[in-house]
Amino acid sequence: MNLKLVSRLLGMISWLIGLTMAFSLPAAWPGVGGQEAFEVRGFGALVTSIVVCLLVGIMVRYLGRKASETLFRKEAMAIVGLSWVLATILGAMPYYLAEVKFRADSTGTPTPMGVAESLFESQSGFSTTGATVLTNIENEAWVPRCLLFWRSSTHFLGGLGIIVLFVAVLGQGSAGKALMRAEMPGPSKEGSHERMQHTALIFAAIYCGLNLALAIILRLEGMNWFEAICHAFGTMATGGFSTLDSSLGGFQSKAIEYTVIVFMILAGTNFTLMYLTLLGKPMQLLKDTEWRVYVGIILASTALIMAFGIWVSNDFNAGGLLTQSEHYETAFRDGLFQAVALITTTGFGTADFDRWNHFSRALLIVLMFVGGCAGSTGGGMKVIRHILFVKILRREVEHSFHPTVVRHIRLGGEPIVDPDLARNILLYFGLVSLIFTLSTQLLVGIEPDSTWVISGQPVSNKLIDSASAVASTLNNIGPGVGIVGSTQNYAAFTAPSKLLFTFLMMLGRLELFAVLVLLIPSFWRER
């Protein structure tokens, strides 16, 4: 292990975080986020954190001053995993130093965020999960506006990191190539170093451009600049942090909701396809198997949620005040919004889907495991893995009565000639199942029943709520059902559970392997 090289690159990450923090400083001035006075404590916490980032950067770069340039697979994995750990710790500092209040204790006194809460919120931002422990973000005395801006900035940085990481690391290797769509003459197919840098730059430019475009549109639709930028960051990174306690639904604007739906769908689309569309080849989008399935799942889920919500249950017209056309429009908008918010792993809320019928709730939990397209900022397992999974299962079942016939999996008509493909895809599903099961069991064990009693719900929800919280953090979504439902948050959990969630968010965001290898002793021992 070339630890010196690892160290040098970690120094750059540290400086990048400090630099991004500096952009949150102006948000401390009166009026920027709607606040009346200059936010002394938030500003001070940010400045201190920036200084620490610079010092840490200098220190670790000094440790790696004599590094050789050879970057092996192991070093790359270590850099990815460790830089995420470092970012989480540095990003948590401002919350902790500014003593941000996250909830009221039993006597009604606001409690400041501890180490676990700060790490959770920081990881939730960088991993673009959007799960929060904050219960009262509109109150400046609890949460300085400049820290709310920092919180959304971590989404932006996390989304950018994932896009670049996908080009540099995840899109390589035999499984990665399948995820990068072997059948497509995309810009990322060639493996050369320059080509890779070029692709990463283009993807970063598309990402920044979409952030800017969305911020301007949201500004025109009635948000102020502070809200518009924060929500653009939350949308394009498929994060989900909002500036209102009631999330995006608080703006009560159909225009904003439909706009965010469109941009969430874009954020969950493979950036290669968006690049091809910009090059004047929009048909590639419609020809792409993954994108078609992705849109198909969204439409089918919306139709099912509408059907069950209108005819089986009465989910969208509870007061009975809507006309029939208003009823259908609400069902369409709410159903589509939540389906898109969960499949893309954004997690914004416009309707309390916990009050919907059980079929729709179960469907939304299943959607949590689908995820966006490969090469997007969307988290989760990714649509392409599900497509390959189903194709592999079908082939293998046929194989059981036709053992001599060897067939390659086809995607968009082209065969994928990769002997490891089936094993890699099945392995991924196996790991997700195992981590999901063990984490849920662990969470049920370490979290006392009293957590549920406080939230005013029957304890009988503990198992399903715990499972949904694990699914939501592992897949980088944000909300789950019940205690972590769309109008709830993670404040009620104990510190050990919050640390478990922090780990799960990182695990999910880095597609498991880059984190799991860090836990294997031989990874560090051997050359």
Add this chain to the structure above:
Amino acid sequence: MNLKLVSRLLGMISWLIGLTMAFSLPAAWPGVGGQEAFEVRGFGALVTSIVVCLLVGIMVRYLGRKASETLFRKEAMAIVGLSWVLATILGAMPYYLAEVKFRADSTGTPTPMGVAESLFESQSGFSTTGATVLTNIENEAWVPRCLLFWRSSTHFLGGLGIIVLFVAVLGQGSAGKALMRAEMPGPSKEGSHERMQHTALIFAAIYCGLNLALAIILRLEGMNWFEAICHAFGTMATGGFSTLDSSLGGFQSKAIEYTVIVFMILAGTNFTLMYLTLLGKPMQLLKDTEWRVYVGIILASTALIMAFGIWVSNDFNAGGLLTQSEHYETAFRDGLFQAVALITTTGFGTADFDRWNHFSRALLIVLMFVGGCAGSTGGGMKVIRHILFVKILRREVEHSFHPTVVRHIRLGGEPIVDPDLARNILLYFGLVSLIFTLSTQLLVGIEPDSTWVISGQPVSNKLIDSASAVASTLNNIGPGVGIVGSTQNYAAFTAPSKLLFTFLMMLGRLELFAVLVLLIPSFWRER
């Protein structure tokens, strides 16, 4: 597809079912099952069913009169799948014809079993699941005792079928060999036809011997012969049908409970190991990796259930009436019994584990997916698959940073040289996850919320109850949690849901493939 040969062998299955039914006829006589009068309707239903079995047997054998003897892999799979379908239908006839009452309708009138209920109960018996729709089995006016005996007989026949099937079909092929334990010099390692028949006969003899031994012991411990035989069938087949509404707990006998624990553990043990023990090599049992993990999981689960039930919750001493030693003994006995009942997929009940703490309940749901050892009558996914699964995951994660190193999975020190092993094991886990998820979603959709309201529980349990019902039937256990908890049953579900469960029980019992291939058109089309 050599359909004639398939047809001829199905005729034999039909006759075998009819023959077994004949053994239930004596149970209709007054006094045999404790009843006062001769059970005319039950006897008539059985006689009619026996005649139908004979006629069906003659008919399908006539269709296959000119069959060639060549048995290919496809024919073998078709015979396994179709004979199970045929057995289920024939076995359901007595319930339907005798108009067995399964529950009271809203006005209190007893309702006779319909087609769905009869098929469910028959499949539950043959698949050794032990899930029931009957709510009042101790009432002879509702359920004739001779049909209760037939119900338990289906367990015996199903368990025997699985043992023979394992030797003949499941233990063959590359994945099967790993399940048959390549490292062990067992009698089933060689593939020759005579050797196979010999092994099947020995296994059947062990199975019958254990049934007999257990029946005698239970008789000595206070049961009458009717109860003793029925419970021996239920235990050794890892089925779980009882003759009391309160299951085995109704006998209030510690001796019976400990006896059944021992025999359930034996029923979940690989029959090869039992054979070696009989040959005077008991150390093979302790040396066997799967058996050690199997016993280890049982002991660890019991310890966790005891710890949480005694110190975190108060699950075993609710009234506070027990002395400390009684409290510990109850915790040990109840915890061990339920852990063994669920891991072996027997599903007998002695304690209402739905009242236990949520950690223990979640643990029991996880145990449902573990299953017994390969080559036992136990259902579920089997311990060996989990061992290989964990070893494969560990190897593959190491593989991600050491792509050039090729390591074989080792079991008991010996490497398993099989290129398809990883893919086959991962495939199995993938299929189980997919079937579990889709079936739960489907069940939540087709079953109305009112099913839960009737049972007096809050509807918030619907998701977890549905998931547990699917897990329980797919893994051939019997009880789940909530509406299908240890003191509940499947009566409340609508007919479509019961048919879904019937399908899942068959799918789980035949280890997925033999059923799934029947649904693929090309299986029937091609030669």
